[in-house]
Amino acid sequence: MSTPLVSALPPVDRAAPxxxxxxxxxxxxxxxxxxxxxxxxxxxxxxxxxxxxxxLAMSIDILAxxxxxxxxxxxxxxxxxxxxxxxxxxxxxGSLWVGMGLGILAATLLAAVFALLAIRTSGVYFLLLTLAxxxxxxxxxxxxxxxxxxxxxxxxxxxxxxxxxxxxxxYAILLVTVPVTWIxxxxxxxxxxLTMRGIRESESRMRSLGYNVPLHLFLAFVASGFVAGIAGxxxxxxxxxxxxxxxxxxxxxxxxxxxxxxGVGTLFGAxxxxxxxILLENVVSVFTARWPSVLGLTFVLxxxxxxxxxxxxxxxxxxxxxxxx
Amino acid sequence: xxxxxxxxxxxxxxxxxxxxxxxxxDREVVALLGRxxxxxxxxxxxxMGLTSPQVRAGTITWMGDALLGLKAHxxxxxxxxxxxxxxxxxxxxxxxxxxxxxxxxxxxxGWTADRIFGLFPRLAERRMNRGNQLSGGxxxxxxxxxxxxxDPELILMDEPSEGLAPIMVQHLExxxxxxxxxxxGILLVEQNLYSALAVADRVYVLETGKIVYEAQAEAIAKTPxxxxxxxxxx
Numbered sequence: 001m002s003t004p005l006v007s008a009l010p011p012v013d014r015a016a017p018x019x020x021x022x023x024x025x026x027x028x029x030x031x032x033x034x035x036x037x038x039x040x041x042x043x044x045x046x047x048x049x050x051x052x053x054x055x056l057a058m059s060i061d062i063l064a065x066x067x068x069x070x071x072x073x074x075x076x077x078x079x080x081x082x083x084x085x086x087x088x089x090x091x092x093x094g095s096l097w098v099g100m101g102l103g104i105l106a107a108t109l110l111a112a113v114f115a116l117l118a119i120r121t122s123g124v125y126f127l128l129l130t131l132a133x134x135x136x137x138x139x140x141x142x143x144x145x146x147x148x149x150x151x152x153x154x155x156x157x158x159x160x161x162x163x164x165x166x167x168x169x170x171y172a173i174l175l176v177t178v179p180v181t182w183i184x185x186x187x188x189x190x191x192x193x194l195t196m197r198g199i200r201e202s203e204s205r206m207r208s209l210g211y212n213v214p215l216h217l218f219l220a221f222v223a224s225g226f227v228a229g230i231a232g233x234x235x236x237x238x239x240x241x242x243x244x245x246x247x248x249x250x251x252x253x254x255x256x257x258x259x260x261x262x263g264v265g266t267l268f269g270a271x272x273x274x275x276x277x278i279l280l281e282n283v284v285s286v287f288t289a290r291w292p293s294v295l296g297l298t299f300v301l302x303x304x305x306x307x308x309x310x311x312x313x314x315x316x317x318x319x320x321x322x323x324x325x
Numbered sequence: 326x327x328x329x330x331x332x333x334x335x336x337x338x339x340x341x342x343x344x345x346x347x348x349x350x351d352r353e354v355v356a357l358l359g360r361x362x363x364x365x366x367x368x369x370x371x372x373m374g375l376t377s378p379q380v381r382a383g384t385i386t387w388m389g390d391a392l393l394g395l396k397a398h399x400x401x402x403x404x405x406x407x408x409x410x411x412x413x414x415x416x417x418x419x420x421x422x423x424x425x426x427x428x429x430x431x432x433x434x435g436w437t438a439d440r441i442f443g444l445f446p447r448l449a450e451r452r453m454n455r456g457n458q459l460s461g462g463x464x465x466x467x468x469x470x471x472x473x474x475x476d477p478e479l480i481l482m483d484e485p486s487e488g489l490a491p492i493m494v495q496h497l498e499x500x501x502x503x504x505x506x507x508x509x510g511i512l513l514v515e516q517n518l519y520s521a522l523a524v525a526d527r528v529y530v531l532e533t534g535k536i537v538y539e540a541q542a543e544a545i546a547k548t549p550x551x552x553x554x555x556x557x558x559x
Contacts, residue, residue, distance in 0.1 A: 191425060191427075194426035197415065197417060197422075198415050198418065201416060201418075205409070207396070207397035208373050208397050208407045209398075209401060209406075209407075209427060209471070209475065210402050210427075
């Protein structure tokens with residue numbers, strides 16, 4: 001099989017963002033860089049929170065959008081990272097940077113444990129199993145008062161001096177978010193990312209093509225947990241406090257809703273979803289105490305009119321417009 | 326060489342293959358013929374180790390090693406590729422992605438995406454189209470191309486001519502002949518008798534899960550009574 005049957009054509013294009021996408025990314029990046037010049041301190045803090053939760057929503061999108069497994073336990077993975085960072089720095093007096101590394105490591109290990117138990121399931125069973133695993137973590141955090149402080153939670157030691165300023169902290173988080181996003185983008189567009197999409201569409205087909213599907217699912221879950229761990233570690237520095245509410249179900253649901261609202265499988269939709277939900281929470285709650293109802297109604301409308309999510313819907317509309325022109 | 330001996334397969338309590346035996350030699354194209362529901366696809370799925378059906382008894386060996394008990398990905402790793410019935414492409418992946426998911430695009434050895442595009446120029450024109458945007462013929466080409474990216478030594482083709490226009494079937498026959506010349510063994514599962522006879526060295530006929538006839542391809546073409554008896558061809 002050494003000689004080609006027919007002379008080769010020009011090489012195949014590599015998966016790469018189109019010029020239009022790159023232009024848009026540059027505009028978004030410029031806007032993100034300029035944001036602190038336009039917003040007051042509190043709103044910069046909300047923008048920082050949006051960036052952190054975008055990373056968490058992207059970690060969910062790796063599984064929900066690219067492997068076809070929707071997790072409901074990522075709040076626990078995220079929160080464990082936060083717990084480890086704050087416990088390491090506040091209770092053990094360790095370095096923040098080492099603590100962040102340990103937090104990410106703990107989240108990755110927890111994701112590996114979750115993955116071992118959950119990868120043989122799919123659909124609603126996967127959802128429920130990850131939910132149950134998340135509940136176990138929540139229960140442990142609630143009851144292990146000696147370590148986690150129980151319901152009282154743990155308070156951190158505060159941010160390092162150069163990160164106390166909202167603007168500096170925002171830029172620091174942006175400095176992490178951009179490469180993390182780029183790495184996730186490369187990951188989901190790598191040959192491994194293609195296998196994840198193949199598994200989403202047919203596991204048996206992938207098996208007959210020579211793929212060890214459980215191993216790929218495990219690795220995807222661990223990668224997703226690693227990213228959630230990064231978000232959790234950043235959140236520890238941002239919030240400087242952790243309690244069982246950080247690992248509870250509502251955290252997982254909220255992050256999943258961010259991914260869904262932005263558009264599952266779009267990756268960048270995580271930013272749109274996180275922005276929409278965090279802004280809704282913060283803006284609507286100023287005007288009415290019934291903001292959760294407004295939030296619920298918004299989700300219902302999105303699910304009815306844009307089940308593909310905001311970015312997914314925008315892509316469809318753009319594609320239609322392009323076809324027409 | 327692929328060797329199947331006295332294979333019994335079932336779906337739950339329903340036995341579908343009853344003691345089938347066949348061989349596929351190196352550089353040999355073997356056609357497995359039979360009408361609908363005779364157990365052809367079941368036999369192929371059993372070779373590939375796909376979860377259902379269950380193999381109750383018998384042996385499947387490839388190059389002397391037993392395949393039974395191995396997982397599908399382990400069997401594919403032994404250079405056996407499947408072109409499944411109905412093509413089974415990935416709707417959201419482009420033609421290029423179908424090929425490059427199996428091998429880094431930089432790979433220069435064995436089958437590469439460029440080489441597949443050389444074999445199927447039509448696919449090269451469609452390289453950015455998704456699996457669900459291809460015609461039946463293009464889907465068939467891509468299913469074969471995807472299987473080739475595994476650098477197989479044996480390809481199992483499950484009704485590759487199904488639903489194809491006669492011109493495409495002829496093209497496919499040409500491809501099979503080229504693959505044979507490249508040194509591949511091929512087990513061709515077909516209902517299209519004339520297409521199978523055009524490329525096969527040997528032919529087996531499967532009826533209600535049993536091999537009821539085996540002959541050289543030239544011989545079967547000269548015995549119309551066999552064709553009528555087993556395949557309903559006049």
